Amino acid sequence: MSDSLAYTHLFSWIQDFKELTKFRLALSVVFSSIAGYLLGVDEFHFGNLALLALGGYAMVGASNAFNQIIEKDLDAKMKRTQNRPIPSGRMTVNTAFTIASLLTLTGLSLLFVINPITAMFGAISIFLYVSVYTPLKTMTPLSVFVGAFPGAIPFMLGWVAATGSFGIEAGTLFMIQFFWQFPHFWALGWWLYEDYKTGGFFMLPTGKRDKGTAVQIILYTIWTILVSVVPVLGITGDLKLSMVSASLVFILGLVMLYYAIKLFRNRETKDARQLMLASVSYITFIQLIYVLDKYIRLWL
Template identity: 70%
Template structure:
């Protein structure tokens, strides 16, 4: 499988770097933090925006690299992860550790130049993901709850970077992305159930692909929808939403809910994969609607 990768040296180094830092995931996290920044800022400062993008990328890259060092033996057991740089033998643990450490220093250092609170939340995110979420994944489904904390920080982190303040507004952004992660990750845990089982990972809330898990996907999708429309009522300080934007956000939420109910009805891996794909589109759409609404209101 990895023969074609190793025949060309330079692309292999680049692809290994992208894989160890999970570039696509890191870029989606950066998108969240930039959306949060645009929501919180009075006047856009492109220098801060750039610092936040790089700081956020390094922060997520560090977490992912540490995660792959810790899970290298388990990654080798799963089809999804066996070709990652460390289990595939493309990268040594020492090299990965150097990348992870360098990214941690760069990430926290860059975020610190924005403000101290942003750096603090960045550091908390790396710590929880690496030292709590990663070890818990093989022990209990509660790992998903723990992992949802660093996963929800980026959207809120952008607001803190813009305002140097943590209040109801970033708290709401945090809650939105926090609740969203459960149907998203449980959908992944469902369609990759057999592969996760090989690595000994407990990702589903009941531990099984059953109605209980599907019901929880529906419940957390409803919580996500409720939090997403709260800003229209004026309870959330400067974080506001017009009626038109609220309707669009609600429709996006109902779209995701339709696929969560679809999983409950069908109980198939295909339905879980559809829910996962829709959940990714949903969170991106909501963040775009929030930002566009702010600037055209």
């Protein structure tokens, strides 16, 4: 094999690995975990942070790989997913299973080195995502509720990795990301409704792009905003938020709520896409605000 051919083969394999593990999604999960770690840590340990990032990516990557193995026939039906490594034929199921298994073992081992409770939550996350959420996606809209549990773990996982314990602080971080997932995934489900329908997935709470779904999106957006500013009240232990930062979080929430109301009024696909993008910006920026708020208060 020539050098150029070997390079092309390696590049292709890396691209398939990134698609199998959903690289961008996995990075966003790692970002949430790092934010949670920075919020919880008193004495920074780069080694633990590296273990959390690598272990977190491995666990998310494993979940996504197992998910694509289970849904390979459904993925082949949808335009959005038909070119993934398994349905396209570029990767065999056995290869994907081997990668997923190795990632699981690697992820659990790395998280266990940090502390056992972090590994435990990582194991719970992958079990719920693969064994409960994935099968339910073709059965009931309640799959989004079930999927919100493993989806809410990363932000909280960082705090647990930093402190070695689960308390009201980690619980609050969990609830923020838990409630956020409903407007996020329902907006995504609305936007990609036809593609999901082709694959046989039930993503919207009423099963339709109707007023009932839009109302629930608004309600869960409001819950997300309220939970996100709770730390300003001083009732969440060591997890605190200044009035200035809480105001910024609230304003960001109002932006997301604006798009949720816009979707309710118009019920257009483009509005759902705008809400989905607004929700991604929301969770990213509030995590940054939380972290910056902590360290600014420490420096002042």
